[in-house]
Amino acid sequence: MDHNDHVDLLCEGVTATDATWADFGAGSGAFTLALAELLGPGAEIHAVDRDDRALREGARRMARHFPGTNLTCHHADISSQLTLPPLDGIVMANVLHFQPDQNATVSSLRRYLRPGGRIVIVEYNIKRPNRAVPHPVPAARWTELAARAGFEHTKLLKTRPSRTFGEIYSAASW
Numbered sequence: 001m002d003h004n005d006h007v008d009l010l011c012e013g014v015t016a017t018d019a020t021w022a023d024f025g026a027g028s029g030a031f032t033l034a035l036a037e038l039l040g041p042g043a044e045i046h047a048v049d050r051d052d053r054a055l056r057e058g059a060r061r062m063a064r065h066f067p068g069t070n071l072t073c074h075h076a077d078i079s080s081q082l083t084l085p086p087l088d089g090i091v092m093a094n095v096l097h098f099q100p101d102q103n104a105t106v107s108s109l110r111r112y113l114r115p116g117g118r119i120v121i122v123e124y125n126i127k128r129p130n131r132a133v134p135h136p137v138p139a140a141r142w143t144e145l146a147a148r149a150g151f152e153h154t155k156l157l158k159t160r161p162s163r164t165f166g167e168i169y170s171a172a173s174w
């Protein structure tokens with residue numbers, strides 16, 4: 001997948017411009033850059049990850065490709081109490097499948113969102129765990145997790161074939 005695929009997976013869930021978003025488990029920024037493109041110059045994006053090296057790589061890529069984006073990196077565990085402004089949206093791509101307590105993780109993210117805010121996730125649409133995806137979140141499971149955490153209007157956005165694990169999908173919940 002390249003940058004255009006990342007943008008395409010997010011685009012129907014990211015409509016605001018000049019907004020404040022966070023990328024939880026941002027890694028080296030594949031989806032943070034996609035967010036920057038969709039939100040446009042002036043957007044405020046918070047990238048959160050426990051891998052400081054990956055965050056620094058993401059910050060370098062952002063400065064090179066989207067210098068008009070205000071990026072703040074948070075070297076932290078996503079389950080910790082983060083100091084963030086009220087968010088219009090959260091992206092979490094390829095991260096939830098590492099979290100053993102997904103109910104707690106998803107519920108904890110709600111506190112960061114403004115009323116009307118949304119979460120956009122990207123995950124493999126597989127049911128069986130493997131070493132790289134220890135706690136899979138197929139689309140039906142996301143619908144359940146989101147509802148249990150108090151999100152509404154879950155919508156499957158896009159799917160893409162994955163070379164490694166069948167299919168990757170994006171979904172948004174408000």
Ligand SMILES: C[S@@+](CC[C@H](N)C(=O)[O-])C[C@H]1O[C@@H](n2cnc3c(N)ncnc32)[C@H](O)[C@@H]1O
Binds near residue numbers: 024025026054092093
């Ligand atoms: C497979 S990578 C995905 C990176 C990026 N979102 C992407 O799709 O390209 C998973 C990322 O989640 C981060 N991560 C996993 N669990 C985390 C946690 N509990 N707190 C912070 N970061 C976490 C890892 O450090 C890693 O950078």
